């Protein structure tokens with residue numbers, strides 16, 4: 001972003017104005033969409049947030065089930081959102097993270113991955129490091 005702004009300062013005024021408009025549009029697209037800003041708040045609402053099919057007590061897909069199992073192995077406390085009860089959430093989360101499938105795991109508001117990535121991180125021992133600081137229930141914001 002900073003380098004984009006720096007490049008804008010080096011071009012002539014007319015081009016700079018139209019570039020700024022494009023930049024403004026880019027910044028506004030996601031936050032202007034109510035479902036995107038809602039998801040933005042959800043992912044920051046807790047240290048670990050999972051978008052899944054079903055709920056942790058009754059996952060309705062094997063991939064979601066596996067993510068819950070992995071987080072439980074790590075004794076990680078997380079907030080889960082069931083995308084099957086809200087079609088807007090189901091589609092919106094894919095756009096938000098630019099990731100086409102469910103489940104989706106966020107830590108500290110950052111997209112970590114789906115089932116395969118979480119399993120990989122678990123097997124490599126990296127998940128411990130990612131979750132280490134997240135075992136408290138403290139919300140991010």
Ligand SMILES: N[C@@H](CCC(=O)N[C@@H](CS)C(=O)NCC(=O)O)C(=O)O
Pocket residue numbers: 053061063090100101102103113114115116117
């Ligand atoms: N390889 C994926 C598997 C997840 C997956 O394939 N999910 C499918 C079936 S549950 C999905 O979300 N499809 C789109 C949808 O149902 O909206 C991962 O690592 O999470």
